[in-house]
Amino acid sequence: MAETIETLQKTSRVIQPSDSIKSGTYIQNYEQAYKQSIEDPENFWEGIAKELDWFSPWNKVLEWNYPWAKWFLGATCNISYNCLDRHTKSWRKNKVAVIWVGEDGQERIFTYAALHREVNKSANALKSLGLHKGDRVTIYLPKIPEQIFVMLACARIGLIHSVVYSGFSAPALQSRIQDAEARVVVTADLGYDRGKKIPLKTVVDEAVSNCPLVEKVIVVQREKGHFPLTAPKEIDWDEWVQGQSTDCEAIPLDSETPLYILYTSGTTGKPKGVVHVHGGYMVGTYITTKYVFDLKDEDVYFCVADPGWVTGHSYIVYGPLLNGATILTAEGKPDYPNPGRWWDLIEQYGVSIFYTTPTAIRLLMKYGEDWPKKYDLSSLKVLGSVGEPINPEAWEWFHRVTGGTKPIMDTWWQTETGMIMVTPLPSVPLKPGSATRPFLGVEADVVDREGKNTDHGGGFAVITKPWPSMMRTIYKDPDRYLLYWNTIPGVYTAGDVCHKDEDGYLWFMGRADDVVKVAGNRIGTAEVESALVSHESVVEAAVIGKPHPTAGEMIKAFVILKQGEHESTDLIKSLKDHVLRELGKIAVPREIEVVPSLPKTRSGKIMRRVLKAKELGQDPGDISTLEE
Ligand code: PRX
DSSP: OOOOOOOOOOOOBBBBOOOOHHSSSSSOOOOHHHHHHHHHHHHHHHHHHSSSOBBOOEEEEEEEEEEEEEEEEOOEEOOHHHHHHHHTTSGGSEEEEEEEOOOOEEEEEEEHHHHHHHHHHHHHHHTTOOOOOOEEEEEOOOHHHHHHHHHHHHTTTEEEEEEOOTTTTTHHHHHHHHHOHHHHHHEEEEEEETEEEEHHHHHHHHHHTTTTTOOEEEEOOOTTTSOOOOOTTTEEHHHHHHTTSSSSOOOOOOOTTTEEEEEEOSSSOOOEEEEHHHHHHHHHHHHHHHHHHTTTTTOEEEEEOTSHHHHHHIIIIHHHHHTOOEEEEEEEEEOOOOOTTHHHHHHHHHHOOEEHHHHHHHHHHHOOHHHTTTTTTTTTOOHHHHSSOOOOOHHHHHHHHTTSOEEEEEEETTTTTTTTOOOOTTTOBBTTTTTTTTTTOOOOOEOOOTOHHHHHSSSEEEEEOOOSSSSEOOOOOHHHHHHHHHHTTEEEEEEEEEEEOSSSOEEEESSSSSSSEEETTTEEEEEEEEHTTSSTTTEEEEEEEEETTTHHHHEEEEEEEEETOOOHHHHHHHHHHHHHHHBGGGGOOOOEOOSOOOOTTTOOOHHHHHHHHHHEEEEEEEEOTTTT
């Protein structure tokens, strides 16, 4: 963690909610609702849980055996049942659940009943492979509806899904399959990226060749015959689900049954498998989607994330479906085929809730205001931002081009928290650049290293009480879980630097640890370093995050070359290609500098903080432990 924390608070305007927004929203008086919720959080969460369906009730809301939590003890439930059956048994049966738009404009629409049938067929197909409750299934798919089907299908029969973002390369996929000990991998032949075909199947072939536990690979063939499949291990998706019954009961599961593992980066080279469970996760994602976005039945909800990341898990798939929402999900980039892509989708489908990222906003900003001006965006009601701090300039631009009256929910949370933790609600006065206040039932604070309240200053963001959708452990690595609760005694340390202003508003300022946020994607500097040192010409590497005008942060690497190796354009390119092959496009350093040595502590630890300060022309702070 950083030794000192500078407070970069800017004075900022306050935007009051309009009367019409305030009067129509679920939570009209945040202060009162918040106070009530934290006076008795268990009572608050129990009340929310009762809005969902359970097969059998709990006998205790929370068992807090610091730092291990169990929620809704003794109850049985199934998140897939709550996403599907709860709606198909109601008037929502024929309501549109998912509108999917492909990069090429292809459209696929599923009502709740149709989605239910697809999920059931996939669940029966999974059963036909002889999978049992608790088995892991790795999902490496582009953003297509099958990704949603198979996630819900796993949940339905108690399998644990591990979705891996389809931009990861073969070694990164392989290590995730191996760690999860997955028996099945679900993939597609191709993804599309700005018109280019991305051969996903080739990546899977390479990864799976080193994963002896994988018995079957299911392949969605978007262009049949592009890659011939090798029977009996590889199965075409259509053949796999063909003839399967459209009925499949969601099995009652103990509320603490694992739902998924999602790998995320930390301070070591090995990604962490964050584990979430059915019961608590369902309650947290359900209510945050409902209250933060003021989600009503008539809304059309568009979240631009990819289910390969946690935002897609919680706020494309689970949260919105738990609420019976109509979801728009679109493959592709915001500026392909042109920078009007998302504005056009908003107009075409009458989107009322639009959840996006600061990086995308900054990218669209570059193309200018004429693009959004071309479209009718009057259907918009509530906007959202996630993944990294949103700078006030981007906030103001987003606010202005969408009509100047739509509240922006700057939602702060993490893979580990499962749900949005700090966020405005539509009725809360906004300050551009601040995620404002904790969500109902959540107690967040800013403290110093000892855990003392910093009283309106900079410090570390912490959560002081357990919450239902908190991760339960790190898969096969409970010690790494403990670190979250031990770093500052008694509280959950998020790893973020934060400032609390005089109104109690929280301003998240970035990571305090060795994690870089490139375009909102979380990348561990250690992962990139180990990829670099696995290159034949490199002996040592250090990686830092550096501010970037669009992506928020970019990766800069410093490398020491092996004796006899010399810096050249070809070598730098070869290093970048190597990281691309090892980890994937998102982890490739934008800048690589060859250096003769690296700043280290006497015990040999690289002081990235010093490198960063030097790079940014800042004071490196305390360097008394520096060896050289
Ligand atoms: O640093 C914070 C940043 O993203 C981190 C979590 O990354 P990840 O687990 O990949 O989840 C991203 C999607 C929830 C946090 O530790 N972060 C997320 N949202 C915000 C943010 N930083 C500032 N403001 C936000 N709204």
